[in-house]
Amino acid sequence: MPILPMFPLGTALLPGDHLPLRVFEPRYQQLVDDCLAAPDGPRFGVVLIARGHEVGGGDVRYGVGTVARIVVDTELGGGHHRLECLAEERIRILRWLPDDPYPRAEVEPWPDTPSEGTDLSGLTGLFGKLYGLLDRLTENGVTPPRADDLPDEPGARLYALSRWVPMGEADRLALLSAPGPDERLAVLAEAISTAIDLAEWQLKES
Template sequence: MAELPMFPLGMVLLPGGVLPLHVFEPRYRQLVVDCLSDDGEPEFGQALITHGSEAGGGDERALVGTVAQMIQVEALDDDRYALVTVGTRRIRINAWLPDDPYPIADVEDWPDSSPDAPGLDDAVTSSHARVRAALALAAELGDVSAEVVDSDISTDPLVASYHLAALAPIGPADRYRLLTASGPADRLAVLDEVLDDVEAMLKFRLT
């Protein structure tokens, strides 16, 4: 277990996902400065805000998140920062600590269970086809760009399960369900359940 600076947001970063950030709040500008001054890779945790707003504090925060590593940092005027981060690993949040001066949590890594479960390759292929079908419907509605439909995914089933969770045209609550799945097989099963509702809604909007 370790204390980690945290950046709660109204969205979900998944391992392997890319998250650009414009950092302008004073407390999060300080978070960036502190992360860059630490030894090792500059990183912080990202977690979903389950209730409340991103600005000003007073929000309610999820208990599972993802470590975000800064891979690009650009200093802007007025001490702001433009960041590009990538999700590296999943974490369980044991406790949210006082915001001093920014959110901090006691966390531990939470690796996926059964990353080599039998039948994963077939499950990935099936889920990929369903995600592409849902994206095609969403593109027809103008919700996503047509280029997203043909996005590549990893050949590693564990990584692919996260890629599909990130690509699927779903909201933060459903994406959080996928983040908290015990392992890739469970994640793909939950994704199929979510896509049942998503496909029905997209088809209804197209009628």
């Protein structure tokens, strides 16, 4: 199985997400240097931390993650880096290796399970209601995503739509852990409904 350098973070990274990173801890400076020198490209895995902290080690990590590719590396001096990364495919962690000097793991790709044809049309009304409420809350003229700007494939489209929904890391992890588009659709619809309930409560309290 492929072995990837791993970067446990306090966020569940979804395929298609952009990930800015400021790297200052020595072990992750080494990770960046090794990734940039890797023959198959500057790639590493990202997993959500279940317990613990990003800095210092000793964290407990979830077993599903995402491959991130470094697309911009800005050296800041003193070994520090500012990175711009793009999340690619989803992975499962098969086995954690010793943190020597940084986390590493044996991983496998985790493609979506096949779908008979996921119907996303029900999300249109939910997004309309959510963004109507957000517009009243922010008074900034927020607009929902344009269909033309979204991927055609249902699984990727649901990941993209999730970036337009205010949600916590537990919901993002549930989206990432959904076996395929049908299950991901149910998770996203529930997250939008929760966001609607919260927005309605905030309007009543304002």
